[in-house]
Amino acid sequence: MAQKPSIPKGTRDFGSQEMSRRNYIFNTIREVYSLYGFQQIETPAMENLSTLMGKYGEEGDKLLFKILNSGDFLRGISDDDLRDGATGHLAAQLCEKGLRYDLTVPFARYVVQHREELVLPFRRYQIQPVWRADRPQKGRYREFYQCDADVVGSDSLLCEVELMQIIDTVFQRFGIRVCIKINNRKILSGIAEMIGEPDKIVDITVAIDKLDKIGLEAVNTELRESGISEEAIQKLQPIINLSGTNPEKIATMRQVLSGSEIGQKGIDEVEFVLSKLSTQNSQLELDLTLARGLNYYTGCIFEVKALDVEIGSITGGGRYDNLTGIFGLPGLSGVGISFGADRIYDVLNQLDLYPETVTTATQVLFINFGEKETDYSLPIIAGLRSQGLRCEIYPDASKMKKQMQYANQKGIPFVIMTGETEMNEGKVMLKNMLTGEQRLVLPEEIKALVAFDVCSTGV
Numbered sequence: 001m002a003q004k005p006s007i008p009k010g011t012r013d014f015g016s017q018e019m020s021r022r023n024y025i026f027n028t029i030r031e032v033y034s035l036y037g038f039q040q041i042e043t044p045a046m047e048n049l050s051t052l053m054g055k056y057g058e059e060g061d062k063l064l065f066k067i068l069n070s071g072d073f074l075r076g077i078s079d080d081d082l083r084d085g086a087t088g089h090l091a092a093q094l095c096e097k098g099l100r101y102d103l104t105v106p107f108a109r110y111v112v113q114h115r116e117e118l119v120l121p122f123r124r125y126q127i128q129p130v131w132r133a134d135r136p137q138k139g140r141y142r143e144f145y146q147c148d149a150d151v152v153g154s155d156s157l158l159c160e161v162e163l164m165q166i167i168d169t170v171f172q173r174f175g176i177r178v179c180i181k182i183n184n185r186k187i188l189s190g191i192a193e194m195i196g197e198p199d200k201i202v203d204i205t206v207a208i209d210k211l212d213k214i215g216l217e218a219v220n221t222e223l224r225e226s227g228i229s230e231e232a233i234q235k236l237q238p239i240i241n242l243s244g245t246n247p248e249k250i251a252t253m254r255q256v257l258s259g260s261e262i263g264q265k266g267i268d269e270v271e272f273v274l275s276k277l278s279t280q281n282s283q284l285e286l287d288l289t290l291a292r293g294l295n296y297y298t299g300c301i302f303e304v305k306a307l308d309v310e311i312g313s314i315t316g317g318g319r320y321d322n323l324t325g326i327f328g329l330p331g332l333s334g335v336g337i338s339f340g341a342d343r344i345y346d347v348l349n350q351l352d353l354y355p356e357t358v359t360t361a362t363q364v365l366f367i368n369f370g371e372k373e374t375d376y377s378l379p380i381i382a383g384l385r386s387q388g389l390r391c392e393i394y395p396d397a398s399k400m401k402k403q404m405q406y407a408n409q410k411g412i413p414f415v416i417m418t419g420e421t422e423m424n425e426g427k428v429m430l431k432n433m434l435t436g437e438q439r440l441v442l443p444e445e446i447k448a449l450v451a452f453d454v455c456s457t458g459v
Helices: 016-035 057-062 079-084 087-094 104-113 158-174 185-194 198-208 216-225 230-240 246-256 261-276 323-327 341-351 371-386 400-410 420-425 443-457
Strands: 046-048 097-099 122-131 143-152 178-184 284-286 300-306 315-320 334-340 364-366 391-393 414-417 428-432 438-441
Touching: 016 122, 016 143, 016 158, 016 341, 046 104, 057 198, 104 122, 104 143, 104 323, 104 334, 143 158, 143 341, 158 178, 158 261, 158 300, 158 315, 158 334, 178 185, 178 261, 185 198, 185 230, 185 246, 185 261, 198 216, 198 230, 216 230, 246 261, 246 284, 261 284, 261 300, 334 341, 364 371, 364 400, 371 391, 371 420, 371 443, 428 443, 438 443
Parallel strands: 178 284, 364 391, 364 414
Antiparallel strands: 046 097, 122 143, 143 334, 178 300, 300 315, 315 334, 414 428, 428 438
C-alpha cells in the first residue's frame, strides 16, 4: 500500500469548518482595523534575502527560510567552498531570496519603495502568512498568519494608545480575557546602564525575553555566557522580580534609573500611555521583564497573554524609530502591533468561544427529486441567493435518506422539498433540521421564516 502524503512539521491543513473559524478571526480583526482608519496592503511571500538579513538579530537570521536559486545554483561555487562548509558564505551565494519572517520589515521596505505615493502618517494593516525555521511545538508553527497594523510618520504616543485600544476591542469581541503587558526599550537601555553593561543591551534583552519560557536560573546562565559580570546579574535580579501596581513600579524605577536620561524618557513614555488608558477596562500591566528580542524596537513594546489558556503571547508589537533607515530613509518613526491568528485560533478552540453561526456555510439545502423539480427550484434558489441566503441544491437525484444525511453531516439547518403537490400550489416544503418542524410556504416567505427560526432556536 502506497504511503500517504504528508506536510512539513510546523504546518497545518485547514478544512472548511476550520476555515470558517479562521475567517471569523480575520474578519473581526479586519473590521476593527478599519474602524481606526487603517488601510490594507499586501507584500510578496518572498523578499530579497538582503532585505531580511540583519534585521532580526543573530537568532532571527538563523530562523529565516532561504530559497535556493533556480537553475544551476552551484554555478560559481568551487570545490573548496563546498569542502570548507562555510554555511553563511555558501547561503549567500546559493540563495538570493527568502520567505518573509514577519510583516514589519517587508512593510518598511514597502514604505521606502513607495514613499512618494504615501500620505503621512500612513496607517496600514496587513493579514498574510509568515515563515520561521523554528522547532515546532505547541502554539509554535513554521508557517502562521500575522495580522499587523502599523502607523509610520508620527512620533505621537497617541498612536500607542490607539493600538492598545484596538487590542482591547478585538479581544472583547472574541470574548477572550487577556493581560496586556507593556514595557519600553529605553527603560531596558537605562537598566543596562545602571548595572554597568550598556554595551550588552542586546544580550540582556534577548536573555530576559526568554524568562517565561526557560525560567530565571536559565536566563542568568545565558547572561553569564554572554559575558555579563556576576555583579551586573545580581543588580538585575530585583528589577526582574519587581512587583506591585503600575504606579508603584513606575515610582520605583524612577528612583532606580535616576541617573539615566534614556531610562527616564522610557518611564515618561510608558506613564503617558498608561494614563490615557486608565479609565478603560483593559488589563494593562507594566512588565519590566518584557523585552521582545527583535533589535529594531526602540520605544514602547507590547505583548498580550490569554488568561484562561496556557499558550505563548497572542499579540505583540512596539515602536521602531528608524527601521526605514536601513533602506535609505532615515528618521521615519513607526509603531505597530501584530495579532497571532494561529494562536488566537487555538485559544478560541480551547475555550469554545465561536458564535454558533460561524461554522454554518450553507443555510438551505434543496432536495433533488428529479429534472422537473430541479427546474422549479432553480429560479427560487437564484432569488434566495440574491437576498443573501446561502443555498445549494443536491447535485444528484439520490434517495431522500442520502440527501438528508448529507444535510445533517454538513450541519445545514434548513431543507426545502418540492414535489408534485408543492409545485401545483406554487409553494415549497421548508423543514427545520433542528426541530424537525415542516411547513408549506410561498418562496417569498422563505427568507423571513429562516431568519425567524435562526433567532428563536439559535440555529
